[in-house]
Amino acid sequence: MSKGKLEKFKEVTEFPNTLEYPDFQDEGSQKPRGRWHSDIFENHNPIVLELACGKGTYTLELARQNPEINFVGIDIKGGRIWKGAKKALEEGLENVRFLRIYIDHLDEYFGPDEVDDIWITFPDPYPRYSDRNKRLSGPKFLKIYQRVLKQGGAINFKTDSNELFTFTKESVRQSGCKVHDVVEEIYQERPDDELLTIQTYFERRHLEKGRTISFIKFSLPVAPITRELD
Ligand SMILES: C[S@@+](CC[C@H](N)C(=O)[O-])C[C@H]1O[C@@H](n2cnc3c(N)ncnc32)[C@H](O)[C@@H]1O
Numbered sequence: 001m002s003k004g005k006l007e008k009f010k011e012v013t014e015f016p017n018t019l020e021y022p023d024f025q026d027e028g029s030q031k032p033r034g035r036w037h038s039d040i041f042e043n044h045n046p047i048v049l050e051l052a053c054g055k056g057t058y059t060l061e062l063a064r065q066n067p068e069i070n071f072v073g074i075d076i077k078g079g080r081i082w083k084g085a086k087k088a089l090e091e092g093l094e095n096v097r098f099l100r101i102y103i104d105h106l107d108e109y110f111g112p113d114e115v116d117d118i119w120i121t122f123p124d125p126y127p128r129y130s131d132r133n134k135r136l137s138g139p140k141f142l143k144i145y146q147r148v149l150k151q152g153g154a155i156n157f158k159t160d161s162n163e164l165f166t167f168t169k170e171s172v173r174q175s176g177c178k179v180h181d182v183v184e185e186i187y188q189e190r191p192d193d194e195l196l197t198i199q200t201y202f203e204r205r206h207l208e209k210g211r212t213i214s215f216i217k218f219s220l221p222v223a224p225i226t227r228e229l230d
Pocket residue numbers: 051052053054055056074075076077080101102103104121122123124200201202203
């Protein structure tokens with residue numbers, strides 16, 4: 001591991017806009033569940049998450065465009081979060097926080113109805129069948145999102161992977177979600193959409209290789225999702 005990375009790992013633990021819980025079994029640390037409005041943001045503005053945020057490009061741009069909304073970028077990689085958190089501090093973005101956790105434990109860090117909307121940007125596609133339970137749009141994760149997302153809250157999902165997009169559309173359908181929008185090729189169908197054309201680090205790399213970028217927006221059903229993976 002390079003020295004740079006080690007320094008970033010240390011520095012990110014000291015950033016006032018970053019909460020770190022990489023060891024989810026650490027029972028000693030006080031988690032922010034149920035305290036995001038009162039203690040973390042100290043306002044009652046809506047809370048929007050970016051899951052698998054990496055360097056937090058969406059989190060930062062959405063926060064710049066919407067100062068009346070709170071944004072939390074979530075990822076397990078401290079070195080990537082460092083980049084977004086540092087930029088947020090430099091720009092004085094007070095409506096941004098970063099949270100370093102495994103998304104698998106999201107409901108330990110947010111309470112019921114504490115989240116208004118979710119963005120998932122270029123999650124790892126996990127193409128191997130044996131890894132399909134790690135895909136962030138599979139039923140395991142939709143059930144976790146149901147425990148924190150307000151009724152009717154939207155999940156906005158962007159990917160360059162055709163396989164993951166097909167899997168997601170099927171997962172959404174089988175779980176009884178309501179689909180609000182589907183864009184198979186963003187740069188052909190919506191090239192002027194300011195929201196959908198925010199480009200993350202991974203998106204830029206995919207575009208350089210000529211890959212197709214797709215988007216789906218959906219909300220979760222009222223009834224608890226019970227379905228397991230096929
Ligand atoms: C391909 S990168 C995309 C990063 C960023 N959204 C972008 O487009 O540049 C996927 C990210 O998801 C994170 N990730 C994958 N599974 C995760 C999980 N279960 N919990 C937390 N982070 C996860 C990885 O650490 C990685 O930073």
